[in-house]
Amino acid sequence: MENQFSQERKGSEVIVVTSGKGGVGKTTTSANVGTGLAKAGKKVCLIDTDIGLRNLDVVMGLENRIVYNLVDVVEGSCRVKQALIRDKRHPGLYLMPSAQTRDKSAVTPGQMVKVIETLKEQFDYIILDCPAGIEQGFQNAIAGADRALVVTTPEVSAIRDADRIIGLLEANGFKQMDLIINRLRMDMVKRGDMMSAQDVVDILAVPLIGIIPDDENVVISTNQGEPLVGGASPAGQAYANVVQRVEGREVPFLNFEKGISFWTRVSGIFHKI
């Protein structure tokens, strides 16, 4: 089993970013992990599988360059290469956008697998941004993936949905699932008004791969269309660590007790100027 995984890693790895609940940060996570891997010199293809409600293109700042999309590829209206948008800021980073004017039934899991097989030949990492929900969009997104990043926030509703998603991934034969806890507020955890990362891990019982602090810089970076991974902001650092862990390196978790208050204050001052 170990062997199989290490071999897989040498080839290409297909990772689905999923959560069940909407608005917990799947797209932001996809964008940052993908960009981070590209910054580390990997060839990365991001695929937006949310047909009808595409957003990854906007978060990546590539919305003006879309010509063809995933549905065009599946329907044979264009070749796979034609639908790939190259991110000029990072060599090796490509985005396959989703269709905005179609719905989830336009693609089947079998077709997704085919597209991914073609992409595997040229990419180290293929990252699939999964839509919210557990219907066909979810089935499409997980069909060709061999590991999953489950994103949740420390809230009852998001954790409940994450638990459901983990159950579905297990039922679909996923062996590697890692948890990202997004929007953690250390000040609230200290007060006893928010579940800590450990609480969430205890409940979901899935290995933790990242804790992303609640950071206003995420909103700013989305406004600008440039993922903040690798930057000085707390979330940027946290995502950089996630990227390293995705690559298989062991990185200690950030100390947010210091990090969050100090950095948000400092960056807050800078942004005011």
Added chain:
Amino acid sequence: MRNFFRRKSSCQIAKDRLKILLISDRVNCSPEMMELIKTDIAKVISKYMKIDTENMEIQINTKGSKSERAKPTLYANIPIVDMLSSKDNI
């Protein structure tokens, strides 16, 4: 005022609620099905001993270490009224 100090933290409330919520979510078993299981168990056990079906309870629970995703377990609480003698059964 004393109530205020004794109040559980909202984090603890969330954890307690989730624990109960996830047990029923993970099991995904309808009350009708539970009732069917209950009558079937009663039928089988009745072959061997006289039981109090009125007060019998069955429930699904998760038990196990924290680190591992706990597998749901079926618990049955069946009051025995009388053990039938083994002769009657053979």
